[in-house]
Amino acid sequence: MSSETQLAQFIISGITTGSIYALIALGFCIIHNATGIVNFAQVDFVSLGGLMMYTLLLSLGLPLILSFALAVLTVTAVGALVERLAIRPARSRAVIVLIFITIGASIFMRGGFKVLWGKNQMALPHFSGESPLVILGAAVLPQSLWILFITLAVVGLLHFFFSRTRIGKAIRATSYNPRAAALMGVNVNRMILFSFALSGALGAVAGIIIVPITTLSYEIGVMLGLKGFAAAVLGGYGNSIGAVIGGLLLGVLESLGAGLISSTYKDVMAFAILVTVLFVKPSGLLGYGDSERR
C-alpha cells in the first residue's frame, strides 16, 4: 500500500467517524437554538432511534423505509413528551434548572431502555450491503457514505429551516429573548415543544443510520455523546454548520493522529486540539459569542 493510498485511507476513515460525531453534535445544537440549554437527553434520543429501528426492522420484520419512518416518528413523539412532561411543568426558564431536568430525563429513559431492550449488544444490517467501495485507493463502506450525505442534507435543511421559515425564525427569537418573542406574538411554549420534537427526530435519524457501524446497545448514544458534544463545542455551540465542521475536523484529526503519529495518543491529540481552539477562541470555530446566534 503506497503512502498516498494510506493517507487517503486515514482521511476517509476520519470523515467516516467525523460524520458520526457531526450528526450527534447537530442534535445538541437544535435545543440550544431554542432554549439556550444543553440537552443531555439528546444522546438517549440517539439510542432510542437505533433501538426502535431494531424492534421494527428485525423483531417485527417491517420494510426498511417504513421502519425508518416509524422509528423517527416515535422518537419525535418522545422528544415532545420530554418537553411536555418534564421541561414545561418546571415553569422555570433558569438554564441550570432545565439542564438538570434533561439529566434526569436522560437517566430515566436509559433505565427504561435497559428494562425494555435488555443489556445485550445488538447488530443492525447496513442499508446497502457491506461490500466496501474503493475511493482513491481507500476502502469505504456504503453506510459511511449514507451517514455523510444524510448529515449534509440535514444541515442544509436545518440551515434553511432556521433562517428562512417563520417557525425557524420564531424558535431563534424564543432563544434570544423569550419575553420579547412572546410580545411579538410568538407562542414560546409551542416553539420549545417544536424544538424538542425536532431534536428527537434528528437524534432518531442519527441513531438509525449510525448503529449498523457502531453496533447497538441501550446506551450507545452515551458512548458517542462525549465526542459529539466535543464536536459541537469545537464548531461553536449552537451553530449547525459549525457542528458539522467540528465533527469532521475531530474525526480527521483523530484518524491522522492515529495513523501518522501514534494510536496510543489518539484521544489525547483530539482533545488537545479542542482545548487549544477553545483557549484561542472560547466561542468555538464558528461561534459568535453571546451577541448573536445563528
Next chain:
Amino acid sequence: MKKITPFLLISFLALLISPVMAAEPIKIGAFYSLSGPAAAIGTPTKLVTEMVVEKINKEGGINGRPIELVLGDTESEPTKAVMVAKKFINVDKVAAIIGPDRTDLGMAVKKMIEEAEIPTFMTVGGDPVIMGGGPLGTFKWVFKSPQRSSVAVEKLYGYLQKQNLKKVALITASDGFGKDGKGWLDKLASKFGLTIVADESFNPKDTDMTAQLTKIAAATPDAIVCWTIGPAGAIVAKNVKQLNLKSPLFQCHGLPDPKYIELAGPASEGNMMPSTKLMAWEALPDTDPQKKVIKDFVTLYNDAYKINKQFPINTHSGYAWDAIYIVANAMKKAGTDPAKLRDAIEQTKGYVGISGIYNLTPEDHNGLGVDSMILVRIEDGKWKLVQ
C-alpha cells in the same frame, strides 16, 4: 390419640427441619457489573451465581448451613465497586467475596480486600489482581477463576509458532484488560520465535479502527492479533474485512461468544481465538473429565434456568460457577474462619471445573494451565474446535 397425633407430627417435622433451620446461613458477597458498559458480561454472571448457590443449598449447603447471597452492582465503575466492597466488609460482614468481573474494578478493590483479609475469588480477565510486587501490592487474599492472560497468549502463540506465522501485528484496547494483554503479547513473543511488526491501540469505545489497520497492513504481518472485549472486537473484524486484509485475524480469550458472530456478521468467518472448553465441549473426547461437568452445567443453564434465552452460553459463563464451587468446597473443609478458609482455597488441587482443572498454589492464585484452553475457529457462523 386425636390430640396427640398432630402434636407428634409437628414435633417430628420440627425434628426433621431443625438442623437446617437452626443452622445459621453463611453470607457470601457477590458483585458484578449489572449496569454500565460491562452489563452484558456481569448480568449472566450474576444469574449463574444465583443458579449455583441454589444448587449448593439444595444439596445440603456448607455442611448443613445454607449460603446466603448478598448481591451488589459495580455499575462497571471502579468507585462504585469500592463502595460495594466496603459494604460487604463492614455492613454485611461476608465470609467471602465473589467478583468483580472487570480488571479495572478488581484492581480498584484489591488493596482494600488485602487489608480487610476477606478471601475473594474474582472473575476478571486480567492478571494484575493475582500478581504482586511494587505498585501491585500483595495478592494473599485474592484469587481469580478465568485463565490468566498469559496462559491465553501462550495458547495463541503456540498455534502461531506451529503454523509458522512469524510476523505478528498487534492491535490492543487502551483499557486495563487490553494493556495487560499487550504486556504479555510483547513479553512472550520472543519465547515462541515471533516478531512483532506493528503495534497499534484503540479506545474500546471507538467505532472505527481502519486507520490503525491501514498502518498494520503496511507492515505485511502473517497474523493480526487483537486484544479487547466487547463490541470493539467485532468492529476490528469488520474493518479487517473492509480493508480486505489477507492476514488471519486472532482475537483474545474474552470474545468467544455467540454475540461476537452476531455483531461481526460474515466478517467473523475464519477468525480464531483461544477459549475455554465450554465453547466446543461437544467435540471433546469422552475421556476428558471436564466433559461431564460441562454437560451438567449446560443442561442446568439452558434447560432448567433458561438463561440462554437472554444470554446464550459464552466462554465466560462458567467462571462464577468455578469461583463459588472452589470457595464452597474450601468452606466445607475449613469453615468460615478467614485465615483457614484462605489456606483451604489456596490448597485446592484437582478441582474439575467448567473452565479447567484447577490446581492452586501460593504462587498461582488461578491454577489453570495452557491445557485448560482450546483454540476455536468460526466456520459457517459456528464455533469449531481447532485440533
